[in-house]
Amino acid sequence: MSQIATAWSRLEDAAAGARTRRIAGLFDAEPRRLERLGLKAAGLDLDLSKEPWSLADLDVCLDLARAGDVEAARGRLFGGEAVNASEGRAALHMALRAPRGSDFRAQGEPVSADVEAMRTRMGAFAEAIRSGALRGASGKPFRSVVHIGIGGSDFGPRLVWEALRPVTPQIELRFVANVDPAEAAFALEGLDPAETLVVVVSKTFTTQETMTNARTIRDWLRAALGKAADAHMVAVSAAPDLAQAFGVPAEHVFGFGDWVGGRYSVWSAVGLSCVIGLGAAAFEALLAGAAAMDAHFQSAPLATNAPVLLALAHIFNRNGLDRRVRAVVPYAQRLHLLPNFLQQLEMESNGKRVTADGRPVAHATAAAVFGDAGTNVQHAFFQLMHQGTDVIPLDIIAVAEASEGDPAAQRILLANAVAQAEALMVGRAEADVRAELTAKGLSPAEIDTLAPQRTFPGNRPSAFILLDRLTPERLGALLALYEHKTFVEGVLWGINSFDQWGVELGKSLATRVLGELQGGPVGAHDPSTAALIAKLGG
DSSP states (O other), rough: OHHHHHHHHHHHHHHHHHHHSOGGGHHHOTTTTTHHEEEEETTEEEETTTSSHHHHHHHHHHHHHHHHTTTHHHHHTTOOOOGGGTBBBOGGGGGGGGOHHHHHHHHEEHHHHHHHHHHHHHHHHHHHHHHHHSSSSSOOOEEEEEEOGGGGGGGHHHHEEEEEEEOSSSEEEEEEEEEEEHHHHHHHTTTOOGEEEEEOOOSOOOOOOHHHHHHHHHHHHHHHGGGGGGGEEEEEESSSHHHHHHHGGGGEEEEEOOSOOGGGGTTTTTGGGHHHHHHHHHHHHOOOOOOHHHHHHHSSSSGGGGHHHHHHHHHHHISSSOEEEEEEESSGGGTEEEEEHHIIIIIHHHHHSSSSSSSSSSSOOOOOOEEETTTTGGGGGGGHHHSSSOOOEEEEEEEEEOOSSSSHHHHHHHHHHHHHHHHHOBBBOOHHHHHHHHHTTTOHHHHHHHHHHOOOOOOEEEEEEEEEOOOOOHHHHHHHHHHHHHHHHHHHHOOOOOGGGHHHHHHHHHHHHHHHHHOOOOOOOOOOHHHHHHOOOO
């Protein structure tokens, strides 16, 4: 048996023991539990002590990370090697947020100087918009930006804006991703074309949904402003010729390298709308926070490395305990889009059934991710979390100090975050419920009926990530933490976390079906699909 296979076998054996013990009991049995499973990284405070592993299990998981050559893989990632082997590309998003003067190289080619030049250009363009030095075709300053993109061209910028936006922004950002025309209609409602800048984000400038929305909104601009409306268009793309052919002025085209993956691209020119909306200083601080997490991930020993430990906790639940779904709940309304962002980051990156060399995977890969903002979700799916038949691991993200509003309300929010983690782990024994119901004078028959319903099994794991404040630096560190966590998991599963072939089949079939719905000849389909085309065509 190979070293990595042995390590996986030891993890599975360790997890068998975790099935029969209670997490709460480990705190008495392991005096150093909080010390070993609590850590600080790049301004974030992580508590992994409510996860189901013992400290001995942690050591087994760390042995898995060593056997899986996580440190060597990390070196290849930061070294700019072609870790995206199926497409022959590096995945060097860390270069986008590195301190100025760095020397990152993508497959040997230096990229840092170009990155810094683009960051400078983005900042200058954004400040010209914000100051009113650069105005629209009619001489009015820009008051709004409509950002058009989908997938990685939308999730990251939308999350960053929602997380950091001022309550009353100087420049309003609106986002259009879905090809459903309703989203564009809502985004444009109330906007003045003369005061609106449109940023189209598409790596190839051929993405069907993005270009459909771009044409719709370009037509909206031109109807009001004529051909001069093209001065209101900006493109972020690796295909500048196509962007200019679309009508975007050459000086409004911002590019990025093919070593920038879509779901890792918010740090690049893809984040230009956020630079405009938040200001260059805030965006630079976002990059600095991510760079701090990069430095921690690159240098911290495995046993105190936040992305590594978070990945191992998730692997212990996913592979050791066969927990196929996990929840992410930010107790911060500003972070309500974080679960959506992580769905793409984790499920598109690691939702694979074959290894990087084309063989079937030996272990289950990405868990399904869902979630939303607390406390709202306590009134939605926490019934399932506490008393459902499945154990669903939970990541709780909380912010100690609110950005605005009533401090008393913030304390209520934090009390809920802490209490839910405790309640999930500790639960409520049936004997305690029976004693309480007896004290209230209920009959034995009533108690027999109600006690099981009011019992909480507990022993349900959670990770707790605490930010002191939701600043650009802390947000950058949080997103980079999850990026690197996802990478570590992919390394241990033996998959390529940087391609996404699974999105291609449906897209290609949609192009074919579209032609058929528009009156073209109908090809061969299964009976159900053929019936739907017949109903919708014409």
